[in-house]
Amino acid sequence: MEKAYKFRIYPNKNQEILIQKTFGSCRFIYNHYLAKRIEMYKTDKTTISYNQCSKDMTSLKKELEWLKEPDSHALQYSLKDLDQAYKNFFRRLKQGDSKAGFPHFKSKKDNRKSYKTSYTNNNIQVLEKQIKLPKLGLVKCKVSKQIQGRIINATISQNPSGKYFVSVCCTDVEIPQYSPTGAVVGIDLGIKEFCITSDGAHIENPKFLKKSEKKLSKLQRKLSRKTIGSSNRNKARIKVARCHEKITNQRKDFLHKLSIKLIKSYDVICLETLKVKNMVRNHKLAKAISDVSWSEFVRQIGYKADWYGKIKQQIDTYYASSQICGECGYKNTETKDLSVREWICPQCGKHYDRDENASSNILKEGLRLLSA
Secondary structure (H helix, E strand, O other): OOEEEEEEEEOOHHHHHHHHHHHHHHHHHHHHHHHHHHHHHHHHOOOOOHHHHHHHHHHHHHHOHHHHOOOHHHHHHHHHHHHHHHHHHHHHHHOOOOOOOOOOOOOOOOOOEEEEEEOOOOOOEEOOOEEEEOOOEEEEEEOOOOOOOEEEEEEEEEOOOOOEEEEEEEEOOOOOOOOOOOOEEEEEEOOOEEEEEOOOOEEEOOOHHHHOHHHHHHHHHHHHOOOOOOHHHHHHHHHHHHHHHHHHHHHHHHHHHHHHHHHHHOOEEEEOOOOHHHHOOOOOOHHHHHHHOHHHHHHHHHHHHHHOOOEEEEOOOOOOOOOEOOOOOOEOHHHHOOOOOEEEOOOOOOEEEHHHHHHHHHHHHHHHHHHO
């Protein structure tokens, strides 16, 4: 099994210069061969493959000496990224996706930068307080956990607030299994409350973006008043980026803690399938839906269930979980109105809390799909 370990790194001035040069070189290679592919298609209706690009890059390095300075594996990965971008574009076109985006040129002004490098001849090593990286040598690193397995590659990145990170990808990682509990649960995701379980537990929505909204809007107003291109504007931009980063970290921390708690407690987790992309079209709820991060939560439950030998079951998108009576199966269409939080079944007379009933129905439907 593969697993990535992310650590913060603190490069010195020379290492930082080399990292920035590698970012720039990777961006140049990507843009150069994207332009070449576009030009060839315009003139001859032909294209150039990854292998042809790789051979051409060897001669390009002889012309441009500065391309020899950064890590050669990083430049190769840049070509692979371009090739994959083309494959993804044509795959989506064949599937009939009219919104398939053609690969676009990378901008120098993008505040998220990264490059990838391969593990060869022990060139990547994680030590006690340092990490050995190709071309950079030993870099000061905050090693928060001991890595396991065999190193495959490493990705060096810089976030918008200017911090540097390394993500070390390892394979053959042995993940300890949690003991079976025999418990099953259905989860109904919401906005007012993050989720409601079929056990009757109500998990509060922390609303991290809403809590930091005043501070964020104040920083964004200050940023808008700064002169474009000035050092003061860049300082203000970093402050905004740090505020966004804090919100992201708070949200991820909450989701990781909740998802691992559920994985430890239950053997089968049943969830609804939400089309978040369509839901955010509602401008009144878009911000709240984006803040609650349902997709990330479902993703985390998915890969953690695979790691620890648990089962994640998602039900159909159009299953009316909140409209069906859990006792007699009567479908009450009046509950389509989201303002109806409680209702009484006209057929059997049972009183329901909308969300608790939905989570119970999700569990029943999930178990039915598993047994089918």
